[in-house]
Amino acid sequence: MTGAYLFPLVIVVALIAMSIKVLREYERGVVFFLGRFQSVKGPGLIIIIPGIQQMVKVDLRIITLDVPSQDVISQDNVTVRVNAVLYFRVVDSAKSVIQVEDYFAATSQLAQTTLRSVLGKHDLDEMLSERDKLNTDIQEILDAQTDSWGIKVTNVEIKHVDLNESMIRAIARQAEAERERRAKVIHAEGELQAAEKLSQAANIISQNPAALQLRYLQTMADMSNSGQSNTIFFPLPMELTKVFDAIAAKFGAHGTAAGAAKD
Structure with a gap:
């Protein structure tokens, strides 16, 4: 029993x-x-x-999905390899089981196709400089399409944008040319500002002749104190130039008078 x-x-x-x-x-x-x-x-x-x-x-925990490297042709016809990382989680358990066979595999495939399609609409410069904007665009597209599966995409980050060697050299040459252009522009702007200041200084000195003599003496002092100049200065009084001007004016007046008498 x-x-x-x-x-x-x-x-x-x-x-x-x-x-x-x-x-x-x-x-x-x-x-x-x-x-x-x-x-x-x-x-x-x-x-x-x-x-x-x-x-x-x-x-229900956040799942980290490594999106494999994708070959992308940018809008300016540059071929690059891009990989990214995707963070998502299940917010509706029933939908994640009923609406899709394998939500992990489906999200992975959708992330790969979305990455290619979004990056293909942008230039290479945008891929390199506007990565935050591209991350946001990809996240919004994935989040909208996986909503019916009960999936919430929390973040998308583009990790690497790999270029071939020829494109890297071309970008380096472009950056070098850009730096040279900026240097020439800065030099030209400096020359323009210096010319404006010299013009202002000339106007001020022309109004006060004594300022020119002071500037002349200051230049002599600077050159003599440098210790690298072998030039010998012989100071010439500025009043002497007035005598020469008077003599030149006198001979000019006599020549004009003689010419008139001969006529």
């Missing part, structure tokens, strides 16, 4: 053990009753009737 009761007891204990499920805090169980969706349970201790109910576990 003991054996007759022991076997059913073992069966009951086994069924109870199979019915008890424990889900962690970050897990949810999508329960189906005879193949039809019933509810989402968890976390904690739940009871599943074997043979009648089935449960599919879903992880």
